[in-house]
Amino acid sequence: MTRPLSRHLLAIALASALTSAPMLTATAQVSTAGPVAPFTVSDIRVDGLQRISAGTVFTYLPIERGDTVGQPEVGEAIRALYKTGFFEDVEVGRQGDILVVSVTERPAINQLTLSGNKDIETEDLMKGLGDIGLAEGNTFDRLSLDRVTQELTRQYNNRGKYNVSIIPTVEQLPRNRVNVAIAIEEGDAARIRHINLIGNELFEEEDIRDGWESGEHNWLSWYRRDDQYSREKLSGDLEKLNNFYLDRGYVDFSVDSTQVAISPDRQDMFITAGISEGEQYKISSVEIVGDTILPREQVEKMVVVKEDQVFSRRLLEVSSEAITATLGNVGYAFAEVTPIPDVDREARTVGITLQVVPGPRVNVRRVVFQGNTRTADEVLRREMRQFEGSWYSQAALDRSKIRLQGLGYFDKVDMETRPVPGSNDEVDVVYTLNEVPAGSFMFGLGYSGLTKLSTQIQLSQNNFLGSGNRIAVQAQRNAYLQRYDFSFTNPYFTDNGVSLGYNLRWSEFDNSDFNTAQYSSTSGVGQVVLGVPITETDSITTMLGIDSNEIFARRGYTPDSLVDYIDAFNQRTFHTWRGEIGWARNSLNHALTPTRGTVQRVWLEASLPGSTVEYYKLNYSFSKFWPISRHLVLNTRADLGYGDNYGDAVTRDICWTAPTAANPNPDQTIDCTPGSDDFIKTVTADGLPFFENFYAGGVRSVRGFTDNTLGPREAAFGSNYEQAIGGAVKTTGSLEMIFPSLIKSSAARASAFIDVGNVFEDIDAFDAGELRASAGMALMWRSPMGPISISYALPIKKEDGDDIERLQFTFQGGY
Incomplete structure (x- = not known):
C-alpha cells in the first residue's frame, strides 16, 4: 500500500528542493x-x-x-x-x-489551483506549497515552480508512479498578477511482476518474503496493494530480509546487490536482490554491565538470550526492550540498553555485553491534553494512571492512553513526552486527541391512514455536555404506540470510579411491531444500576428495579400457549421486583475501532421473591479481536442465554368456548357452572415467562434472517400464520473478518462474516442440527448522527418457513 505523505514531510521535501536553487537566475537582469x-x-x-x-x-x-x-x-x-x-x-x-x-x-499569485491529485491530498499539498511561499498573494517565482514540479515528480516516482505528468500553467493577468494552475495526471502505480532472490540456499523464498510489504501481482493485490512498487517499501523489505537472517544466527549475512528494472511502458517492475547467507553463529556468553538500578538478578531474568543458543537479534532486542521498559516504569525515562557484540568468526560465536545506562530519574511535571474541544479536562484526568509530580512510568502512560481510547470519544489518541527546557530530569506528557461525535440524534414526523400523526425523537449522548455522563432520551407516539424512555449514567459517581445510573421507561405498544407474537402491553420500569471497578479491566455491576407489565392477549389473535400462561394467573398485570448482578472484563485497545483485546460479560437477572412470576435469566456474551496482519482482524463472538422459573408451576381450570365463524373471539368465563356446555380447559404457567423470552435473527445476532423470527413458532387458534414466540435458550455466534485497510476512513470498517445461531423452547429442545447460518458482507459507519450498520447476507443453512431478509440496516449499530 502507498503511505500517506504528511504535511510536514511534504513541506520539508519541497523546501529542500528549493534551497538548492541559486539566488540569481540565468534570465534575471541585474545591472547598472x-x-x-x-x-x-x-x-x-x-x-x-x-x-x-x-x-x-x-x-x-x-x-x-x-x-x-x-x-x-x-x-x-x-x-x-x-x-x-x-x-x-x-x-x-x-x-x-x-x-x-x-x-x-515579479508578479503576484492571484490564484493557485491543483487538479488531478489523488495520492497526495490537496490540503496537504497546499500546506506544503504554502510553507515554501508558493501561495495565493505571494510573489511568483517561476524557478520555484519548476523546482516544485521536479520534486513532486520525484515524490510520485518514489510511490511507483512513473507515468505521472505534472503540467504547471501560468496565466498572465492585469496589474502584474498571475494565475497558477498545476494539473497532475498521476497514472497507475507500476506493478511488481517478479521478485527474484539470488543466493538463498538455506531457506525457501516464500518463507523469506513472508511479511514483506512488496509482493508480486496476484489476485489479492487489489486489496493488499502489495504489488505497487515503492522505493520506500522496498527499503523496508530489504531491512526485513536482513533481520530474517540475523534472527536465525547468520551474522555475516549481506545484501550484495539490488536491481530494479522497469518495462518500456513503465507499468511493470522487476526486482532482483543478490544475497550472501554466510554461516550460523551461536552465543558464547552474555554479560550485563553498567548501573542496573534494579537488583542484577532481577535484570538477568529479563534476558531471554542464553549461552549456546543460536544468535538472534530479535531476542536480543526483546531483552534490551524489557530492561528499558522496566527501568522506564520506575522513572528512568531515558534509560538505554546497548548490546555490544564480540564476534569470533573462527569459532562462529558471538559474545554479548548488555551495557545499561539508566540516565537521570525523571519526574512528570505536567500532563497536557490537546484537541478536546468538547470534553472537559476533568473527564480526561480521571482516566490517567500517570500523575503529575510523580515518577515517570511508561506502563502508566500506555495504560492511560488505552483508557482514553476506551472512552469512545476519540478516534485517535497520540502521546508524546517533551523534555522541560533547562531541566534534565523533568518531562511534560502531551496527549493529542481527535474528538468524534459521541452520540446520536434522530427525529421523525409522519402521517398515515392507520397510525394518523406519528412523532418520534431520540437522543443518545455518551459524553453529555463534555461531562462524560451518558444520557439517552426517547419519545414516540402514534395512534397505537406510546413510548417514553430516559436513562442516565454517571461513570464516576465516586472518585474511585463507582458508577451510578437510572433507567425509566413507560410504554403502550403492540408487540407485533417487533416480528414477535401478537399481543399488546402497557409497562412501566424503574431501575437503579451500580457499577464497581475491581481491576483495570474488570468490573461488577448490580441492578435493582421494579416493573409492571399489563398484557393484553386474546385467542384467535395471540398463540394459545401465551394466552394460557396469562389465564393461569387469573390476571393480566405482572409485577416484578428485579435484581441483577454481573461481571465484565474489557481489554479492548480501542472503543470505536478495536483490533485486539477481549470484551466479555456474564450476568444473572432474576425476579425477587414476592414477584408475580419468580424466574431467572443467565446470560453470557463474548467478543475477541485477533490481529492476523495489518490487513486482517478476526472477531469471534458468542452470545448465550438461558432462563427458567424457580417457583412452582401455576395450574388453573378455566371455561372456554371454542371460537366459531359467528363468534371468532368468545368471552372466557372464570366460574364454570355445573352442566355448562363450555369446555373446561386446564392451563399451566411454567418455565420462563413468554414476555421474557430470548429472540434471534437480525443485524445483532444472525444476519440474513428477519429480526426476532428464529426459534419456536406457533399459530393462533384457527389461524395458519405462525408467529415467533421466542425461547428460554439462546445460542448465537459469529466469525467476522474485518478489513481495516479496505476503507481509508477511520470512521468506517468493512467485513465479511459467518453468523450461526437459534433459540430453543428449553434446554431439552436444544438441537445443534436446528442452528441457522448465514454469510455475507457488512459495513459499519460512524456517521455524524451515530453508528450505522449495513449488511447483506445469504442464508447458508435455513429451513422452509424461515423469514429471510438479505439486506439489513440498523441505526446505532456497533463495531
Whole structure:
C-alpha cells in the first residue's frame, strides 16, 4: 500500500528542493545604467513600483541620502534588492546627485489551483506549497515552480508512479498578477511482476518474503496493494530480509546487490536482490554491565538470550526492550540498553555485553491534553494512571492512553513526552486527541391512514455536555404506540470510579411491531444500576428495579400457549421486583475501532421473591479481536442465554368456548357452572415467562434472517400464520473478518462474516442440527448522527418457513 505523505514531510521535501536553487537566475537582469563615479547621494528615486511600496525598497536598500556611493556600493545595493525576491530586474543609475533605482516587479499569485491529485491530498499539498511561499498573494517565482514540479515528480516516482505528468500553467493577468494552475495526471502505480532472490540456499523464498510489504501481482493485490512498487517499501523489505537472517544466527549475512528494472511502458517492475547467507553463529556468553538500578538478578531474568543458543537479534532486542521498559516504569525515562557484540568468526560465536545506562530519574511535571474541544479536562484526568509530580512510568502512560481510547470519544489518541527546557530530569506528557461525535440524534414526523400523526425523537449522548455522563432520551407516539424512555449514567459517581445510573421507561405498544407474537402491553420500569471497578479491566455491576407489565392477549389473535400462561394467573398485570448482578472484563485497545483485546460479560437477572412470576435469566456474551496482519482482524463472538422459573408451576381450570365463524373471539368465563356446555380447559404457567423470552435473527445476532423470527413458532387458534414466540435458550455466534485497510476512513470498517445461531423452547429442545447460518458482507459507519450498520447476507443453512431478509440496516449499530 502507498503511505500517506504528511504535511510536514511534504513541506520539508519541497523546501529542500528549493534551497538548492541559486539566488540569481540565468534570465534575471541585474545591472547598472553604466559605470558609476563616486558621488554624494542627495536623494533616492525608485521607478517601476506597482504593488510594492517605496518604503519597502528603502528598508532593504543599503544606501541612504548623504552617503557617498561608488561602483562597489551600487553593486551591493543591487544584490540586496534582488535577494528580497520581489524583483525580476534591478537597475541602478544616477541623475545628477539623485540615485535612481529602476525595478521590474515579479508578479503576484492571484490564484493557485491543483487538479488531478489523488495520492497526495490537496490540503496537504497546499500546506506544503504554502510553507515554501508558493501561495495565493505571494510573489511568483517561476524557478520555484519548476523546482516544485521536479520534486513532486520525484515524490510520485518514489510511490511507483512513473507515468505521472505534472503540467504547471501560468496565466498572465492585469496589474502584474498571475494565475497558477498545476494539473497532475498521476497514472497507475507500476506493478511488481517478479521478485527474484539470488543466493538463498538455506531457506525457501516464500518463507523469506513472508511479511514483506512488496509482493508480486496476484489476485489479492487489489486489496493488499502489495504489488505497487515503492522505493520506500522496498527499503523496508530489504531491512526485513536482513533481520530474517540475523534472527536465525547468520551474522555475516549481506545484501550484495539490488536491481530494479522497469518495462518500456513503465507499468511493470522487476526486482532482483543478490544475497550472501554466510554461516550460523551461536552465543558464547552474555554479560550485563553498567548501573542496573534494579537488583542484577532481577535484570538477568529479563534476558531471554542464553549461552549456546543460536544468535538472534530479535531476542536480543526483546531483552534490551524489557530492561528499558522496566527501568522506564520506575522513572528512568531515558534509560538505554546497548548490546555490544564480540564476534569470533573462527569459532562462529558471538559474545554479548548488555551495557545499561539508566540516565537521570525523571519526574512528570505536567500532563497536557490537546484537541478536546468538547470534553472537559476533568473527564480526561480521571482516566490517567500517570500523575503529575510523580515518577515517570511508561506502563502508566500506555495504560492511560488505552483508557482514553476506551472512552469512545476519540478516534485517535497520540502521546508524546517533551523534555522541560533547562531541566534534565523533568518531562511534560502531551496527549493529542481527535474528538468524534459521541452520540446520536434522530427525529421523525409522519402521517398515515392507520397510525394518523406519528412523532418520534431520540437522543443518545455518551459524553453529555463534555461531562462524560451518558444520557439517552426517547419519545414516540402514534395512534397505537406510546413510548417514553430516559436513562442516565454517571461513570464516576465516586472518585474511585463507582458508577451510578437510572433507567425509566413507560410504554403502550403492540408487540407485533417487533416480528414477535401478537399481543399488546402497557409497562412501566424503574431501575437503579451500580457499577464497581475491581481491576483495570474488570468490573461488577448490580441492578435493582421494579416493573409492571399489563398484557393484553386474546385467542384467535395471540398463540394459545401465551394466552394460557396469562389465564393461569387469573390476571393480566405482572409485577416484578428485579435484581441483577454481573461481571465484565474489557481489554479492548480501542472503543470505536478495536483490533485486539477481549470484551466479555456474564450476568444473572432474576425476579425477587414476592414477584408475580419468580424466574431467572443467565446470560453470557463474548467478543475477541485477533490481529492476523495489518490487513486482517478476526472477531469471534458468542452470545448465550438461558432462563427458567424457580417457583412452582401455576395450574388453573378455566371455561372456554371454542371460537366459531359467528363468534371468532368468545368471552372466557372464570366460574364454570355445573352442566355448562363450555369446555373446561386446564392451563399451566411454567418455565420462563413468554414476555421474557430470548429472540434471534437480525443485524445483532444472525444476519440474513428477519429480526426476532428464529426459534419456536406457533399459530393462533384457527389461524395458519405462525408467529415467533421466542425461547428460554439462546445460542448465537459469529466469525467476522474485518478489513481495516479496505476503507481509508477511520470512521468506517468493512467485513465479511459467518453468523450461526437459534433459540430453543428449553434446554431439552436444544438441537445443534436446528442452528441457522448465514454469510455475507457488512459495513459499519460512524456517521455524524451515530453508528450505522449495513449488511447483506445469504442464508447458508435455513429451513422452509424461515423469514429471510438479505439486506439489513440498523441505526446505532456497533463495531
